[in-house]
Amino acid sequence: MLPRTVRIAEITQETRAVKTFILDDKMDAQPGQFVMLWLPGVDEKPISIAAPDPLTLTVAKVGPFSIALHECKAGDLLSWRGPFGRPFRLDPTHPALLVGGGYGAAPLYFLATQAAAQGIATTVTLGARRADDLIFVERFQRLGVQLLLATEDGSAGVKGFVTEAITHQLADRPTLYACGPEGMLVALHALCHEHGLPGQLSVERYMKCGFGVCGQCTLDDVLVCTDGPVLDVEQLDGKLDFGRFHRNVTGRRLPV
Numbered sequence: 001m002l003p004r005t006v007r008i009a010e011i012t013q014e015t016r017a018v019k020t021f022i023l024d025d026k027m028d029a030q031p032g033q034f035v036m037l038w039l040p041g042v043d044e045k046p047i048s049i050a051a052p053d054p055l056t057l058t059v060a061k062v063g064p065f066s067i068a069l070h071e072c073k074a075g076d077l078l079s080w081r082g083p084f085g086r087p088f089r090l091d092p093t094h095p096a097l098l099v100g101g102g103y104g105a106a107p108l109y110f111l112a113t114q115a116a117a118q119g120i121a122t123t124v125t126l127g128a129r130r131a132d133d134l135i136f137v138e139r140f141q142r143l144g145v146q147l148l149l150a151t152e153d154g155s156a157g158v159k160g161f162v163t164e165a166i167t168h169q170l171a172d173r174p175t176l177y178a179c180g181p182e183g184m185l186v187a188l189h190a191l192c193h194e195h196g197l198p199g200q201l202s203v204e205r206y207m208k209c210g211f212g213v214c215g216q217c218t219l220d221d222v223l224v225c226t227d228g229p230v231l232d233v234e235q236l237d238g239k240l241d242f243g244r245f246h247r248n249v250t251g252r253r254l255p256v
Contacts, residue, residue, distance in 0.1 A: 101180020
């Protein structure tokens with residue numbers, strides 16, 4: 001798939017380290033899928049889709065690629081290819097419990113718009129270190145979903161982790177959908193098993209190709225770019241790398 005080159009229509013500063021890029025383009029995609037975003041002369045990286053029309057991508061400044069991307073201005077050109085990956089699959093027979101950590105809230109916003117459109121009872125729980133690290137709060141509020149917040153310092157919502165904020169939602173037997181830091185996903189994986197809940201977790205790994213050729217994104221015997229990034233709770237059972245190891249640009253196995 002050849003990259004498609006488009007202009008940046010608008011940029012929103014979400015937090016001190018997170019920006020949302022609205023591109024002058026649209027695409028046919030499902031929540032949880034991603035694009036490979038290319039900055040010529042810099043690199044190409046997988047970025048989750050926050051909205052397909054217009055194509056909206058939310059990116060945290062964490063390395064050379066994202067630092068360069070954050071220096072772009074409205075009107076600059078970006079290239080993308082996709083969509084790639086296995087998406088979230090909504091189950092209309094169960095309430096939806098969406099759990100986002102940090103900028104993991106962005107792809108869940110895409111999912112929440114579909115859940116709301118289908119009339120599925122939806123609760124969204126967002127977690128961050130502090131209040132000014134939370135993103136998309138007003139966007140979720142405008143959707144009319146039930147919104148819960150958790151911050152480690154107690155500056156917004158429940159003081160602590162998102163797992164503490166969702167305790168009272170589990171009695172409704174929801175399907176859990178999550179995107180965020182792997183430590184959070186490990187805790188939610190255990191919570192789903194403890195309460196017998198179905199769950200779908202979006203896992204992040206380093207990717208080069210996006211379609212299963214390079215093998216860079218292996219998680220034990222799973223290729224995250226094609227088997228995931230959204231994996232059912234049961235697919236992660238017994239995975240030795242989950243919550244423990246990932247691979248860097250050279251393929252070296254390193255602690256998460």
